[in-house]
Amino acid sequence: NEQRGDFSDRGRGRDSDEFDEYSSQSPERERGLGGDQVEGVNAVRELLRADRRDVRELLISVGRENSPAIEEIIERAREQRVRVREVGATQMEAVARSESPQGVIALASSIEPVDIDALLEDPKAFIVVLDGVTDPGNLGAVMRTAEQAGATGFVLPKHRSARLTPSAMKAAAGAAEWLPIAQTAGVPSFLERAKRAGVWSVGLDADGDVDVNEIPVADAPIVIVLGAEGSGLSRLTRGRCDLIASIPTFGHLDSLNVSAAAAVACFAVARRRGRE
Numbered sequence: 001n002e003q004r005g006d007f008s009d010r011g012r013g014r015d016s017d018e019f020d021e022y023s024s025q026s027p028e029r030e031r032g033l034g035g036d037q038v039e040g041v042n043a044v045r046e047l048l049r050a051d052r053r054d055v056r057e058l059l060i061s062v063g064r065e066n067s068p069a070i071e072e073i074i075e076r077a078r079e080q081r082v083r084v085r086e087v088g089a090t091q092m093e094a095v096a097r098s099e100s101p102q103g104v105i106a107l108a109s110s111i112e113p114v115d116i117d118a119l120l121e122d123p124k125a126f127i128v129v130l131d132g133v134t135d136p137g138n139l140g141a142v143m144r145t146a147e148q149a150g151a152t153g154f155v156l157p158k159h160r161s162a163r164l165t166p167s168a169m170k171a172a173a174g175a176a177e178w179l180p181i182a183q184t185a186g187v188p189s190f191l192e193r194a195k196r197a198g199v200w201s202v203g204l205d206a207d208g209d210v211d212v213n214e215i216p217v218a219d220a221p222i223v224i225v226l227g228a229e230g231s232g233l234s235r236l237t238r239g240r241c242d243l244i245a246s247i248p249t250f251g252h253l254d255s256l257n258v259s260a261a262a263a264v265a266c267f268a269v270a271r272r273r274g275r276e
Contacts, residue, residue, distance in 0.1 A: 033156070033183065034164035035111035035176055039101035041069045046174020047106055048076035053177075054109040055082045061092045061103030073104060082106075097166040111164055114180040116190065119153035120197040125221035126269060127153040127199070131187045131237045132228035133258055136162045140171025141259035142226065147175035149266035150273070154181045155190060155223075187225065191240035194223050201225060201241045203233050204265050206255055208246035212265050215245055218272035224265050229258050 038047050047055065058077045064070060077084050087095075095105055119127055128146040133139055139162040146154055162168055169176055184190040191201045200217040202210075203225040210216075225241060227233035238244065247256060247264050256264070 033111045033113055033181060035169055036108055037097060037166045038106040038108060038169050039096060039098045039104070039166045040170035040173070041067075041073070041102045041104055042173040043169050043176075044104050044106045045069055045073050045076075046177045047108060048073060048080065048082075049174075050177035051076075051080060053111070055080065055106055056109075057083045057085065057107045059092065059095060059105040059107075060084060060086050062086050062088050064103040070104065098170045099167070101166070101170070105166075111176060111181060113183045114153070116155070116182045116184060116193065117197075119155070119180060119182055120194055120199050120221075122152050123221065124152060125199050125223075126151045126273070127155060127194075127223045128262065128266065129155040129187060129190065129223055129225045130161060130258075131157070131225055131233055132160050132231060133226065134160065134162050134228065136165045136168035137171045138162070138229075138257070138259050139164075140168040140173070140175075142262040143168075143172040143175040143179060145259065145263045145266050147172075147179045149263075149270040151179065151266065154179050155187075156181065156183055157187055158183050158185055186236075187234070188236040188240045191223065191225070191237065195240075195242070197221075199223055200243070202243045202245050203227070203238055203241035204247070204261055205232055205238065205244050206246055208244035210243050210245045212245040212247050213268045215243065215268065215272070217243070218269045222269065224262075224269065226258055226262055226265070229255070 038044050047053065074084060092101065092103065119125060128142065128151050130139065130142065143154060164176055194201055199221040201223045202215055204212065225233065225237060247261060
């Protein structure tokens with residue numbers, strides 16, 4: 001029997017059929033939010049630090065550079081009785097689904113969405129919503145920003161949206177383990193629900209009539225809505241927002257990347273709340 005929490009495959013490869021099973025999994029087959037394959041040092045470390053999900057297995061690359069972060073990951077995995085396997089570079093590459101897993105991959109239960117009403121009922125609600133953002137890297141970067149700015153929740157549409165793929169999880173750097181995430185059938189219907197709950201909705205758009213640094217309801221329960229690059233907020237989503245805010249820019253380009261725009265908007269809200 002293999003001992004959980006130890007390098008049971010040191011010096012030999014795993015059965016290739018097992019790796020074929022892992023590598024055959026694809027984002028298209030995932031249900032719900034995803035998040036069941038976590039890659040990268042920061043993301044895996046936060047997964048184990050949070051200890052909120054069942055982690056089935058940890059894969060560590062042979063010949064990796066020793067670092068305090070990797071040592072912490074292995075130690076926490078052992079404490080949580082997670083099976084730890086050392087694998088070769090070819091095997092790691094066969095399982096990895098992000099560009100650079102940094103020699104560490106964790107296989108875990110999927111992230112379960114939280115109840116939307118619970119997010120809206122928070123008297124200090126600060127919720128970030130993505131409308132039509134399909135790039136996993138942007139999704140992860142926005143989640144990381146939202147968590148650091150003190151957001152109390154994150155909402156993704158069930159359709160026309162990136163999922164928590166390994167690339168998104170890596171870009172989020174562990175934020176997905178700490179930030180409550182909900183799903184909605186549609187952003188416009190969610191904004192109607194927010195209005196009924198007394199939560200303000202502020203969309204971000206280049207031609208908004210309010211400076212993002214001067215949002216008058218920043219210290220109230222609030223939803224910040226970010227649209228996809230290029231197309232921006234959908235017509236219905238824009239129409240359901242209480243306010244449309246813009247980011248002052250001074251260069252020649254038309255707009256910011258959605259993750260950069262999220263950083264500006266989220267920390268504008270955070271600064272305002274920090275002064276109250």
